[in-house]
Amino acid sequence: MTPLGIGLIGAGRMGAFHMESWERIEQARLIAVADPDERAARTRIARRPIDWYPDHRLLLECADVDAVCICAPSACHAEIALDAIAAGRHVLVEKPIATAMEDGLRMASAAHLAGVKLMVGHVERFNPAVGKLAELIARGAIGRVFRAHATRVGPLPARVRDTGVAIDLATHDLDIMQFVLGLDITSIYAQGSRCVHPSQEDMIACLLRFGDAGPWGLLDVNWLTPEKRRELTVIGEGGMLSASYLTQDVWLTESSGAPSGWSDLARIRGDAEGAAVRFALRRIEPLQAELEAFARCVLEDTPEPVSAQEGCRALAAALAVRDSAAHERPVTLLDTPLRRVDDLPAPPLMPVAA
Amino acid sequence: MTPLGIGLIGAGRMGAFHMESWERIEQARLIAVADPDERAARTRIARRPIDWYPDHRLLLECADVDAVCICAPSACHAEIALDAIAAGRHVLVEKPIATAMEDGLRMASAAHLAGVKLMVGHVERFNPAVGKLAELIARGAIGRVFRAHATRVGPLPARVRDTGVAIDLATHDLDIMQFVLGLDITSIYAQGSRCVHPSQEDMIACLLRFGDAGPWGLLDVNWLTPEKRRELTVIGEGGMLSASYLTQDVWLTESSGAPSGWSDLARIRGDAEGAAVRFALRRIEPLQAELEAFARCVLEDTPEPVSAQEGCRALAAALAVRDSAAHERPVTLLDTPLRRVDDLPAPPLMPVAA
């Protein structure tokens, strides 16, 4: 089988990760990179036999490119993706799908009509810790779920950022929380500020609700905490599930446990403690898994593992977070029929009357 | 100096802690305990020469009792405290000061007029980790403060509870956060539910604002998490301060640090990391420190270390938390002139128009 010809658009930090990951994937071959900064691009390419183009349109003229990965700044996602779709190329666009709902919907619609794949790079979907958490919740390991709590904090990253934490960080967890709970977010109350970043909000905390009177959510993202943490914790009737996105550890701590018989120690450790289990999990590099999944869905013509609709759903939630934080009011997300593109409504945000 | 004669009202779990702590305090002597359950009371008393009374009114007739500690259920605090004040006794009432604002205000007023001490047992004020955190913030160790985050979660405690987590747990942190930041809470948005408790809310998460456009707050309390945690973390311009209420560790992690030169490790540890310091702190048992402070303010006739006004302020915030959670709307706390009792306004809760 001829390997899939891949074109990479954007050779910044994210693009560099793509470049290294594609090298390890047998069924595809990275053959071209587009980036206005030639020097940066050539440094990334190093001694690999990969062509450089100053513009994504030139790259799209290259006949061997079957599919493109868009790692350009988020604000350019829509334009580049629409060009690639128009040129009949399959597209893997880094998250967020776009920076405006109408752009995301337009992209979804265009890909649908052109019959090409449009996958959104929500890389945490390919984190085995997330998969394990979703599986455990689905099979009732902690019974009825009460709350999901996501933490994605750390120092300001070195890479370029044209968006704030709502779009850059929160989209990850807004997508993952909906995915592992199997429920859509229905309402959001967020607070946040630009604390030290020159132009973007850099700290946001949100309270969420999933489904109709379903579990609560707590989301805490920032670029201020001096120690990097990426965690998801879900509390339910039977105990607590915790996953570290970074180390891919997944824990189950049971609620019902032996009551303590030592009062002094109980002041520190609690009046009862259940058993805890860390699962044996095969760790994998999520980005490599994502790229493999993209290549597979193109080669086998199967549905995208993360669809444009799901990308739009995460974007809608991220925009609602910003809206709520900006206006200090709860925001409701309509349960839009996002599954079918043609029916997609106008922007799904709506202020709630208190 | 004759030691202070102490009467203890309520011999449940909290009362038992008081009993043991008073034994270690030289300037006071526990001489009487009132509790309707004679058997329980006598078990707690064991072989100590302490009298038992079935009713707090009988205890108040005992001439040697100079001051009382109220460890009865929260709903009885007001009635007992008012009786004790009427009988001319100094009062240490466990937190919350009462379960209704008007009761708290009435107690404050009565003590003021009677010229007796009325102290509220916000025990975490006497936690040396809290004192260190407050000192570090005050002297600018992390510069401008952006957010405080309090976590008070763990399994359902074995002791009797006549109140939910808003009153039982959140009051601690609502008081401490205002204390360490030196600012009043101005608005609250809370969500929460009764998940497994037979009658009370057992999980609440709140977003707070301190002062006028001051720092944000995040408060997470429940009786569901299977592992006990009691922590306060404050993020500011220069770094992060963290305190564990349980182990009394206080950490400062600096924001500005060495940028990482190893990309693979940076994916786990972040792109930069500042230095971290755990301070050498003299650990003390907070309840014993609280009781000593109470004895001292009575014996030396100095202001109460935690005043009735501060107890009312914490109660007002806890009630606002419940109100917000019940009605799913943001609630504003008026900046009431709580410092002078006579001017205290009607209940300080008010729904905000979105």
Next chain:
Amino acid sequence: MTPLGIGLIGAGRMGAFHMESWERIEQARLIAVADPDERAARTRIARRPIDWYPDHRLLLECADVDAVCICAPSACHAEIALDAIAAGRHVLVEKPIATAMEDGLRMASAAHLAGVKLMVGHVERFNPAVGKLAELIARGAIGRVFRAHATRVGPLPARVRDTGVAIDLATHDLDIMQFVLGLDITSIYAQGSRCVHPSQEDMIACLLRFGDAGPWGLLDVNWLTPEKRRELTVIGEGGMLSASYLTQDVWLTESSGAPSGWSDLARIRGDAEGAAVRFALRRIEPLQAELEAFARCVLEDTPEPVSAQEGCRALAAALAVRDSAAHERPVTLLDTPLRRVDDLPAPPLMPVAA
């Protein structure tokens, strides 16, 4: 049933712990304390109805004393115990049983002839984490055992010490390791020094062998490490068992696990990782459990839970540790028939020819 009358000999820090623990035990009553320092003793006694004696011989004249706890300095254990046995009293002597083998053997023999109980206070035997570890090893949870590793380090304690770390700390683990492995120590190589202590060795590390070509042992004790740790880890064919004596957590980490599929993370986390389990354990205060067990063996006339023979075995090992460290040579412990007192041989230490 009349409660057992207890006399406490030695009111130092250890004696104070005994005093508090006996208060919580229903089937016994602490009625007398002997200590030459009247002021210290009376402070410990506080308001409890307990008599004070300046000398243990006077206490032994007290007819209500059925049994004594010896918390005096280790060097006095033998003399006091022999006096108590001669007076027909049951004896709980703090570990080490004595500071010389001949003393320990004499005590064992005297108690045997007098028909009184002589129990040694190896308190960690009553630590539920130790019991769980022993049970898991016995039922093959990690298969064939390769090594036990005990760590008992921390800052110099505040209490009085008339012995070095070999006797004061290592005796705990020398006893426990033999207990959980079900094998006697056969040889010891130790190194250690007096580093900062005015008169005693304060750091020792030993390599041990259990049984005949059985598992290895590693023992690390000191009063120098600035952070307190008390841990026991056992590695076997199927995985690792770890217990914290302090928090009473017991962990099982399995050896066979999922091989890692992510090379960069594997550099930090290893090429494979098995599942890990923390057991739900009912925590208890080990000293209280020890005192209860002592009272029970007296009241029910059952064998001592920790016999004088076991106390002698731990002492023999501790003395071998000192001998090896002093002479920088391996030392062999003869497999003495310690089980029957009358056959006990002369000191069981013997230098090995290299």
Next chain:
Amino acid sequence: MTPLGIGLIGAGRMGAFHMESWERIEQARLIAVADPDERAARTRIARRPIDWYPDHRLLLECADVDAVCICAPSACHAEIALDAIAAGRHVLVEKPIATAMEDGLRMASAAHLAGVKLMVGHVERFNPAVGKLAELIARGAIGRVFRAHATRVGPLPARVRDTGVAIDLATHDLDIMQFVLGLDITSIYAQGSRCVHPSQEDMIACLLRFGDAGPWGLLDVNWLTPEKRRELTVIGEGGMLSASYLTQDVWLTESSGAPSGWSDLARIRGDAEGAAVRFALRRIEPLQAELEAFARCVLEDTPEPVSAQEGCRALAAALAVRDSAAHERPVTLLDTPLRRVDDLPAPPLMPVAA
């Protein structure tokens, strides 16, 4: 400046790490790889313009190769290195320098006479955590040093191993401990066994002595512990230094601290606790730093950062570990004048008479 031409001998797991690291180094270029397994080699090379040779002798005929990295099995190090030296090439040989002392000494001597560089790849020397530890000890951060404790344990790695843990793991720490303490090892007592490995010892624990009555050492290495740990802890008069080789964290915990005023908590946390500091350290990938250092010493004709003599010293210690473990006796290392090759004595191992 023409970049240094590098030839890599051995394309196993270690060779693959070299290959990736050389790609990131500007002043050198990897141009040829020798490995008998063509398929494996070509997979590692992927699309890079690098030549493959089935035999290191063919690679050495390649005129553009200025220097070679030897990543072949340890038993082949000597033969390959001597061939490379004879061909006038600079040599970086992975640790251990060889598997027999006479080989190591022969290599050192040959390189000396040929005037080429011979560096040994003790990669932990380039770990910034090690450098920081050495610097802190040198400048007296913990005063007089009492003991160093190295732990290098974890599950059996996936890579091929032709040697046991003494040579494969312990050489790292035997070198690093001597380096950070600035003292040679003078005596060793080791115990260990082959537990599950088909042919090699897989668990060793050693007690060491540094210098003449200098600090003690404790070294614990195995392929059995299910969780990977790589740590070095040094205790001294003023406190404890700890480094994690994996995360490159370095901690200083001070000995003198605030005495605890809370007895119940002190049972868990100790009677006193000093301040602790984690230093802000610029993390780097040690292998890349090693390769850069090698390239620099060749290009600038400066002494090798890790000399053949130091490689021999580490090997001598590792062989002594095996000797001691095999014969269960203490072994003394003569303080050989290892600094000048020509004077190097016969194997420096000697059994001690007990």
